[in-house]
Amino acid sequence: MWFFLQLLIQGLAIGSVYALVALGFVLIYKASSVINFAQGELLMVGAYICLALLTTYQVPFWAGFFLTMIFSVILALFIERLVLRPMIGEPAISIIMITIGLSLVLKSVVAAIWGTQIKVFPPIFPQVPVKVGEIVVSQVYIYTFGAAMVFLVLFALFFKYSRMGIAMRATANSNQVALSMGISVKKVFAISWCVAAVVSAVGGILIGNINGVNSTLAGVGLKVFPAVILGGLDSIPGAVLGGLIIGILENLSGGYLDQFFGGGVKEVAPFVVLVIILMIKPYGLFGTEEIERV
């Protein structure tokens, strides 16, 4: 029982980060129908930038954090303008391939600058583990969960009440109607990329604090696919819920099934779930079903 709860709590913490990254993913998809295979690389770049600021330049954590955010925004604007803008209206495969190409470029640039060895964040959160009953949870997990939740709420408020958030929801609903109401769709595309890069960078910093930073961090981006498919590709609450479910499921399957399958179940379980979901409910829990009539 305690073992189960322990796995559950760790899964929830990791899942909250997945939820955050999935949010960025869904935003880009909703606004511009682009599936971003480079999401994991954006996350990795964010983590490395923050790490470099903290260790090499000895910047205090909060300053480093905000500088990373600013850098992510600039990077996102750059990518959106140079790479994605020319691809508007191209078929799905071209857009998938171009984000894959982008992910290769980002990955190799990061490897060229920082190498491939694992690097550890300087301790940011208190180190003493918390004990409840027999559950031992390192504080990093609690702070990660808390920080991810704060960001999720902030973004929920942003979409609900701010002018830009409303414009983004309108664009997501229908590009053409939004255009005719005087919303600059181009601006919305750019801002959705910015938000996606920012949430990914936050996710990268949080996960980097738990596992350390190296090139495998980009793999987190792939975990986000099952999460968003489970929730529905174009649903923001779905992304959050999907992220949490995948995080928990991954941890539980790792804890209970590794002994039967000889390790590594954690890596593959989300994808097995993904295939099953796609077969039963192709548009996820909250995704809009495409209806095609002849």
Add this chain to the structure above:
Amino acid sequence: MSLQQSGIFHETYKEDMAIFQTPFIKFWMIGFFIFLAVFPWINKPFNSMFNTNTLYLMNLIGIYIIGAHGLNILTGFTGQISLGHGAFMGVGAYASAILTIKAGIPFWFALPMAGLITALVGMVFGIPSLRLKGLYLAIATMAAQFIIGYAMRNWSALTGGSTGLVVSSPTFFGIDMGTDRSYYYLVYTIVIATTLYTKNLTRTRPGRAFVAIRDRYLAAEVIGVNVWFYRILSFGISSFLVGIAGGLWAHYVLVVNDEAFGIWLSVQYLAMIIIGGMGSVLGAIYGAVFMTLLPIMLRIPEHALTQVYPGVFAIFQSLTEGVFGLIIILFLIFEPDGLAARWHTVKNYWKLWPFSY
């Protein structure tokens, strides 16, 4: 639409449908086939020119051409994106290795069997395509990539786990296939067969059904094309070819390991057909040649730089992958129809020159 040379008038439908239409093309194709046939005997000067074993390179290119034809049938003709073809190639490689090592089946029979097994696996993972398309299908096949990769690593009893399997070099009806030269003839016989097959497939009933599904699948269904059947069929044919490529690869490299068949290989296959030109038989060939030669070509500036700045080597190695990515991006932005389309444009330009219309 390609332009015909003037003075050539087709009098029968048979002439109009021929693969090699003009005497000019026939002449050059015969020349090309003769070159292919004698290449293993005259490759010595090429070896020293390119500073590498060109026969080995040709064999790799041949194997990738077979696989690229496979993916092209699925993605280029039927319009279904697959991010799992790297893993399917792995299935073919493992299947033929296991069949020859553990079941003792001769190579000539194990190879088509491996293709059939891969076709079966591909069709199972193609089942989601009955309800999904576009982006969702891409993600479903990506899941196939990870699940198959996991099975290769962890089903140790069958696949040898992370150490992989060691394959002995095959004999083919008593002929030793261990040398580059004899393998070359085997590979290129299959390359020519699959190229002709793919070319002819576009003119048959299933081939036309594939293209109809790609262009407007609802319209295809209305005119009576069984969309579900042909979608699964294209998964089957496509994975069969990739499985054959995998089997050939396994018996050429002689070590089968899961690391060779990661998502990186799937991406490379997609890059091949995009750079070559999707839905074009020639395009798959151009793409496979380009993507296999690219690392060799990248080695030239790498060597030059290493001699000047020795420390630059490590950085350059990690940048190689990035250059791949950059080439994919640049192609998609500036040359979205691929090399095959560019070749067409150039050819037509010279036919019309000096008049531009």
